[in-house]
Amino acid sequence: MSHDTTEISRQLRNSGYRVTPQRQLILDAVCHLGDHVTPEAVYDHVHRIAPTLSRATVYRALHFLTEQRILAMVYMAGGRLAYEMAGPEPHHHLVCRSCDGLLELPHSVLLAFCRAMEAQYDFEVDVSHVSFFGHCTDCRDSAEA
Amino acid sequence: MSHDTTEISRQLRNSGYRVTPQRQLILDAVCHLGDHVTPEAVYDHVHRIAPTLSRATVYRALHFLTEQRILAMVYMAGGRLAYEMAGPEPHHHLVCRSCDGLLELPHSVLLAFCRAMEAQYDFEVDVSHVSFFGHCTDCRDSAEA
């Protein structure tokens, strides 16, 4: 996924925050590394480009960009956290416990379910991101062998 | 929830594992502490009863008992892991991001959804436990105020 640097910069500046080279590098890294990027992977990537960029800055930027809804947190198998670009439309993941691979799930498949939870349990499901864990075709096939 | 000590002991011994006082204490603790028990909470609890029981033993026992399907892992808000007794019937949780409270969801409400994932995406959702995050009635009400 790509991102609109100009638009994001404007959004941040309008809110009184600053667009620093570090934040841009970190955002580019998440963008470039894909779907479910761990803080450590981001650090490895940006640190090669900017050796003084510290882990603290990576963690702070990931939190910050998530708060600004530019990134979204993704729950991986084993309770680990990762990040990805937050699209305008929420989407969800089927996470394979064996290979850690992700399948994207359009938001529509969850809508009915969420409404049911609301009605039956008076609970507002956070639809910004949901992960389901399990096993993908490939891993099931190799397990059967 | 309570547990059948005799039955569990037999199961473990039949598989060649040992039933130690530590494992019994840890299992009792999870049982007693309820629905979503963190390793640290287990440690605090058992350590008061058996001061030499170490954190390492708690972690090892939790992993072990989960592998034996006597406990189940529960994903909490913020990516933290917790444990609970694994009932014969899988069940699921609505986890409130504000108060960390849990609502139990019967397995039946997920069955249709899982079957759809299987059919549409060829992905076998692990139905042993699923967590949905969001906000419960109480927290929504207080947020509105």
Place this chain on the structure above:
DNA sequence: ATGGATGCAAAAGTTTTGCAAAGAA
């Protein structure tokens, strides 16, 4: 120039591991 952001280093928190000793079967 101002105040938000960074870098460093240290601390805090969590989970894992090696190995000798203990103890369940």
Place this chain on the structure above:
DNA sequence: TTCTTTGCAAAACTTTTGCATCCAT
């Protein structure tokens, strides 16, 4: 007796924090 499990301590990891400095605006 045998072999799993424990306890301790140390290590490995992950994430957070204080504070002086830097720099985007």
